[in-house]
Amino acid sequence: VRNHSIAEVCGPFHRLAGTTQTVDVMRKILLSGELWGGRPFGGQSPFPAVQAYAGVLPAAEEGFEFWTFAVPDASYGPVAYWRRYGREDRLVRTDSGATVARIDILITKVSIAQLS
Amino acid sequence: MTLTATFIQLPQDTAITDAWPVAVLDETATSLARRARIRWKPATGELGPVLRAVGKADGQEPAFGLEAHEGHRGVYVFGQETQSEEAVRCFVRSLGLDPAAARHPDGSSLGSGLSSSPMRTLVPSMRERILRRMAKLQPYVEEAQLLGEALDAIRGAESSSQATLRQQVRKRRRPASAHIGASAGNGYPSERERIAA
Numbered sequence: 252v253r254n255h256s257i258a259e260v261c262g263p264f265h266r267l268a269g270t271t272q273t274v275d276v277m278r279k280i281l282l283s284g285e286l287w288g289g290r291p292f293g294g295q296s297p298f299p300a301v302q303a304y305a306g307v308l309p310a311a312e313e314g315f316e317f318w319t320f321a322v323p324d325a326s327y328g329p330v331a332y333w334r335r336y337g338r339e340d341r342l343v344r345t346d347s348g349a350t351v352a353r354i355d356i357l358i359t360k361v362s363i364a365q366l367s
Numbered sequence: 368m369t370l371t372a373t374f375i376q377l378p379q380d381t382a383i384t385d386a387w388p389v390a391v392l393d394e395t396a397t398s399l400a401r402r403a404r405i406r407w408k409p410a411t412g413e414l415g416p417v418l419r420a421v422g423k424a425d426g427q428e429p430a431f432g433l434e435a436h437e438g439h440r441g442v443y444v445f446g447q448e449t450q451s452e453e454a455v456r457c458f459v460r461s462l463g464l465d466p467a468a469a470r471h472p473d474g475s476s477l478g479s480g481l482s483s484s485p486m487r488t489l490v491p492s493m494r495e496r497i498l499r500r501m502a503k504l505q506p507y508v509e510e511a512q513l514l515g516e517a518l519d520a521i522r523g524a525e526s527s528s529q530a531t532l533r534q535q536v537r538k539r540r541r542p543a544s545a546h547i548g549a550s551a552g553n554g555y556p557s558e559r560e561r562i563a564a
Contacts (some may be wrong), residue, residue: 291413326472329440
């Protein structure tokens with residue numbers, strides 16, 4: 252009997268294309284399979300956190316849908332939060348010196364006209 | 368009797384210490400504005416356009432932040448995560464809402480906090496948090512138990528080796544004292560034998 256490791260996959264989540272999610276940012280996310288996030292509530296949180304809308308990508312919206320092995324720290328409501336607190340594997344230091352949270356994602360649907 | 372404080376809106380730049388979602392209200396920005404006379408300020412969040420407001424319950428501290436995502440139902444209350452449950456409930460009441468209808472970010476109810484029973488005041492979420500922390504501490508408890516057992520074993524071994532040592536010391540001393548009563552078995556008569564002779 253083989254030993255299979257079992258991992259829980261969380262999702263679906265989505266992000267919408269828009270002012271904060273430009274085509275360039277979307278392209279980076281899709282190519283890297285990583286989602287980054289800064290400090291919530293206008294930077295007032297001490298913990299950088301990745302944020303995404305819960306649920307499937309609405310049919311009429313542009314954006315992408317994904318699943319992840321990372322369990323959200325706050326999952327109730329329209330937004331899921333993954334924070335970096337106590338999770339060194341979710342930390343990234345950017346070129347500008349800012350610290351952001353990071354999770355690996357599995358993209359299952361992309362709906363961005365400008366991307367193709 | 369439930370004391371309901373009034374919502375006091377604070378300047379938008381009021382600092383929210385260690386802001387993190389502490390409650391989720393089943394409301395929209397519009398419904399909450401009607402209910403508590405909130406003046407929302409549009410902002411750009413990580414995910415897109417959001418509406419934000421900062422306020423507190425009249426006569427209470429601290430200040431909490433409110434954030435609603437445009438086009439989505441659910442208003443987030445931001446505050447210090449270590450904030451007491453009662454402070455969050457009091458703030459939710461100041462918005463004209465029943466805290467029992469509000470949720471923690473993990474989905475558990477905020478609870479009304481009106482029960483007099485100390486066990487009941489431990490709302491499910493609190494119980495879950497305690498159980499989760501206990502589960503996290505469990506490995507340390509087990510380790511401590513193992514260390515305790517190891518310590519007992521060491522103490523046991525020490526006391527038994529001390530007992531053996533004492534026995535050995537006694538054995539070594541015995542021949543000298545035996546001269547007084549009986550033959551030491553070394554070919555010489557003992558003291559008593561010499562006196563008898």
